[in-house]
Amino acid sequence: MRDSTAIAIGGFDGMHIGHQHLFRELGERGTIVVIETGYANLTPKKERENYSHYPILYIELEDIRHLEADEFISFLKEKFTKLQKIVVGYDFHFGKDRKYSFDDLRELFDGEVKVVDEVSYEGDSIHSHKIRTKIKIGDIKGANDFLGHNYTINGPLVAGQGIGKKEFVATINIDAREYLTPKEGVYATLTRIDDDEHFHPSVSFIGHRVTTDGSFAVESHILDGEVLCRDRARISFVSHLRDNKKFNTKAELKKAIECDIEEAYKRLKLLQL
Structure with missing residues (x-):
């Protein structure tokens, strides 16, 4: 230098x-x-x-x-x-x-x-404070346009609820407290595991698990097959799918997750065309 x-x-x-x-x-x-x-x-x-x-x-x-x-x-x-x-x-x-x-x-x-x-x-005009505002309201496209790249967070692996793989879908849970987290909800994302350079298509949830234990989570489900995460993951946000929502039953939540996965597939596939 x-x-x-x-x-x-x-x-x-x-x-x-x-x-x-x-x-x-x-x-x-x-x-x-x-x-x-x-x-x-x-x-x-x-x-x-x-x-x-x-x-x-x-x-x-x-x-x-x-x-x-x-x-x-x-x-x-x-x-x-x-x-x-x-x-x-x-x-x-x-x-x-x-x-x-x-x-x-x-x-x-x-x-x-x-x-x-x-x-x-x-x-x-482009300013960091405007990007923060867009992220807070879930305007990921707007934030990414200003950034010139997908907004990305990363953090060490942490334990989840322990019920995702059994009752819903397997997820990777991370601690991303150093970052501004987007508005609570579900997003089409790209997730990189450990030191792997490859980004996997994924659907991610940010927010409080209001239907289950109420705890806050940053979790990502890999769409192209379960991948073992040993240390940390990077989640790159592509598109906002829906806001966080409380469901009356776990069955309703599971159905919503299935719809989220289908929609994430569609959004991410469009990027490859």
């Missing part, structure tokens, strides 16, 4: 289409500098590394928020001794009380400062 000549600076939660516009300005010897605020829940921690080939340096906001503008420039030059170019978004602010902007970077930095304008999709 120390040999990098260009850096892109931001929070970059989501690594969405707008962020990708910044990364395109980096050239061959670029590095992404992530300012960690503690609020990232679309691509928490090192999850961002799945959405760019550039190396990423993570810096805690608490370590730099007190810096004046010239101190911030010195800090960056210490990290990147060959720095020639800084790329930021139009709304980038930094330093003590966030009182500095790209104008201050241009005044103080002796290299190039590239400011990327607001990026829009179908006339709507």
Whole structure:
């Protein structure tokens, strides 16, 4: 990273289409500098590394928020001794009380400062907070359009109720508490198991099991055959099928699950055409 000549600076939660516009300005010897605020829940921690080939340096906001503008420039030059170019978004602010902007970077930095304008999709500006809102209301298509990829969560394997395989269908249950979970309901998804690069077509449930024990679950049923999960899984959301619903009997729930599976098959098959 120390040999990098260009850096892109931001929070970059989501690594969405707008962020990708910044990364395109980096050239061959670029590095992404992530300012960690503690609020990232679309691509928490090192999850961002799945959405760019550039190396990423993570810096805690608490370590730099007190810096004046010239101190911030010195800090960056210490990290990147060959720095020639800084790329930021139009709304980038930094330093003590966030009182500095790209104008201050241009005044103080002796290299190039590239400011990327607001990026829009179908006339709507792209921001991480808008993606969070879409995910919360179950608008997975809208969130994915803004992200430029399917919204994906991952987590370690956890025990389920123990009745799925016996009374309904076998599911993989994960702990995804670091992520923003979509609106409670059922989704057509793609699920990757452990270190396998292959995504399996799946149907996933997010929410409280209101018909059975009432506990909260993130669980996925693989559609192309039962797969053994040893450690963790990644669930990639494609389409919202229905909201969470309480059924009067387990038989009604089982029938609904069968319908969910059939609909998920249809939705996912359309992607392959």
